[in-house]
Amino acid sequence: DTEVTQTPKHLVMGMTNKKSLKCEQHMGHRAMYWYKQKAKKPPELMFVYSYEKLSINESVPSRFSPECPNSSLLNLHLHALQPEDSALYLCASSQPGQGTYEQYFGPGTRLTVT
Amino acid sequence: AQRVTQPEKLLSVFKGAPVELKCNYSYSGSPELFWYVQYSRQRLQLLLRHISRESIKGFTADLNKGETSFHLKKPFAQEEDSAMYYCALSAGGYQKVTFGTGTKLQVIP
Numbered sequence: 301d302t303e304v305t306q307t308p309k310h311l312v313m314g315m316t317n318k319k320s321l322k323c324e325q326h327m328g329h330r331a332m333y334w335y336k337q338k339a340k341k342p343p344e345l346m347f348v349y350s351y352e353k354l355s356i357n358e359s360v361p362s363r364f365s366p367e368c369p370n371s372s373l374l375n376l377h378l379h380a381l382q383p384e385d386s387a388l389y390l391c392a393s394s395q396p397g398q399g400t401y402e403q404y405f406g407p408g409t410r411l412t413v414t
Numbered sequence: 415a416q417r418v419t420q421p422e423k424l425l426s427v428f429k430g431a432p433v434e435l436k437c438n439y440s441y442s443g444s445p446e447l448f449w450y451v452q453y454s455r456q457r458l459q460l461l462l463r464h465i466s467r468e469s470i471k472g473f474t475a476d477l478n479k480g481e482t483s484f485h486l487k488k489p490f491a492q493e494e495d496s497a498m499y500y501c502a503l504s505a506g507g508y509q510k511v512t513f514g515t516g517t518k519l520q521v522i523p
Contacts (some may be wrong), residue, residue, distance in 0.1 A: 344513075345511065345512075346431060348509050402448075403511060
């Protein structure tokens with residue numbers, strides 16, 4: 301299995317809702333990532349987990365809360381989001397360590413905050 | 415700080431014409447450079463990386479440290495090459511990858 305899967309594909313939520321995005325991979329990768337991509341913009345790194353520990357947090361607001369329960373799963377918990385948080389959220393995975401390792405991307409979750 | 419610049423938002427070429435997508439980077443050490451591609455309604459995927467010096471789908475890219483460039487080239491464009499192309503940089507042994515703003519390649523039949 302060489303795919304990264306993400307659920308749900310689409311999510312609409314109000315500013316007072318709590319929701320979660322899910323990402324899963326079974327390639328044995330021990331580094332997993334969350335990116336945010338606005339329309340016609342490049343992906344922007346949010347978080348990196350390496351061996352299930354948070355290694356990079358790119359100063360993301362606390363209304364986004366990542367979680368890595370095991371080596372195959374990555375969650376992003378959302379609470380009290382703002383309309384400007386509407387975007388495509390991408391998950392990726394790779395082998396940890398040197399940057400020469402390819403990142404495998406999921407199809408993304410398109411989030412709309414109303 | 416690391417930065418990746420792709421000066422062209424859109425590049426239109428005719429089928430069979432040569433293609434060059436420009437990428438310049440800023441980093442004081444020895445970076446690792448990648449090209450990622452996103453075809454319509456498909457996920458972002460790696461096209462090639464400088465360290466492997468390979469040709470994928472007819473595309474090549476050479477790292478020029480003197481000019482801090484990593485331009486993507488293909489001698490004869492095909493319609494199926496139409497996509498969004500992102501140059502990306504990873505530095506310092508981290509998994510952190512910085513993407514350029516992307517160039518949309520449009521191959522005209």
